[in-house]
Amino acid sequence: MGACDCAGCQDALLALWIDKMGETGPVAILEVKGLSKYFGGLAALKDVHLTVREGEIRGIIGPNGAGKTTLFNVISGMYRPSAGEIFYAGRRIDGLPANKIAALGLVRTFQRTALYHEFTVLRNVTVARHLHVRESLFQVIAGNLKQKERENTEKALEIIEFMGLKHLVDEVAVNLPHGYQRALGVAIALACEPKVLLLDEPLTGMTPTEKGHMIDLIRKVHGKDITILIVEHDMRSVMELCEYISVLDFGTLLVEGPPAEIQNNEDVIRAYLGTEDILTVGQS
């Protein structure tokens, strides 16, 4: 970014950049207004407001059960919100089904390792290119699909290579090491050609080497003009990746700010009770 790499300069630059965004700002690509989600009596989300600008990498952190995954589930259309509105690219999307939201270019990954376990890596990605494979039932039964299939496979292979999985194309997903499985989860999301990508704990359960790989990959994805929201417990990685962080606690938005502010915020430290240095949260 700047000529100087020291933390102070970085933070100053960031603050400046964020200020500028505030004034002239690229339009918000994702806007959440007064969002609530109740499970019976439990408020998993309470009146949450969130604005994400195009091109951002936004971190979303918070202790276990804070509502981070619920936020993704509601934004991605898996759950209906109990109250509130969600706007994506200027369009209201709350209440739309998940497949419709994915078709608009807002795609999420899962906290659990969600894959088609019995499929090979290649088939996991080709099937996820659903939105871009157009074949009619007639074509399936009687037509010639060779050309379409070849195109789809080529595109899938590009994504697989991009995610560093090329040497594993014909491996069955269930047999992959955990790190590669998580990378495949991201490859599946990329297959939808998203404009906004929601990553739910992409580093979970990884060794430090694997985390390093994944962080590089996330940066590479961001480099393709994809706006990223990332939920993650590994503070060091979040602080490293994100320009701006939103903190959830008990379903409410606690604070928002650049990493340096968040690290020293009293409320955040209190939320992670008993943790002197929040940078150690999520380190294994």
Added chain:
Amino acid sequence: MSLHSGKRLKGWALVPLAGGILGLCVLPFFVRAYLIEVVMMYFIYIILAQSYRLIVTVHDWQLYHVVLYGVGAYTSGMLAKSAGVPVFFAIPLGGLMAALVGVAITTPLLRTKGWGFYIATYGLAELIRLSWLKFRNPFGGSTGIIDIPWPPVVAGIDFSEGVPYYFFSLGVMLLVLYFLYRIEKSHLGDSFKAISMDPDLAASTGIHIPRHRLMACAIGGFFAGIAGGLLVHRLGAVDPKLFNLVTMLYLLIWVVVGGTKTFWGPIIGVSVMHTLFELSRPLIQVRPLFFGLSMTLVLIFMPGGIEGVLLKVVARWQKRNRLPTAET
């Protein structure tokens, strides 16, 4: 290559297939007329089981498939008898009606899941079956419909005879299997499987689950109806008993024993279990016991069915020969 890879059969794998088809083509010239009738039932049951498997690939283990088979039989039989529709047109129309009924049953149940879905499908199917029994007009009540016109003579070949109808049903079966195989190997087939493996993930990649479930139900229903049409124009009559829960249980036994993971499972299931069924004619009293027990034992000891055992054998063989492993 394993039976369960995304890849199509190619090269040497086609040899046993061609051999099998050739065998079926010469068979009727070497066996008694009775056996020709028996083998025809295999064709019909393979269509039925294979069309059911398509629906199972989206994980909808509905319990009305045999009733759709009946809808095909009744529609085709009634069109031929009362409306004078030529038999070879009546059969696809029966398929169409079965697809429509399947969609009509499934649509209101799309919101139900798992056991709720299975039981509700059974309830709605029973409603249809009971109306066949209760309405003498037009369904003929418990005696069904008789005197359905026989298939015509086409180009000098009399399709009401055993051997020509054998070849007609063999042809229809091969065509149906070809269509279903194409679906199996297409993106659509993979989308169906994606839904059964992980519906949340599938939806998150843009797959419209209700639409795909209905599509599977319509295609499967269509071919079940075709199977019903084939049956009714060989028997010359429709008997509502043919479409009751017992037949549904046999259908479940075929697909569970054969396996549903690969395209070949239900074919294996029908071939093995229906052969046992035919061989056990002399032991008719213990037959239900035997079949019930065999399904239970398969579920306990080989949950992947016969197909699952074969896949394991193939995988072990590949490992020993250090072949690249395919999907298991």
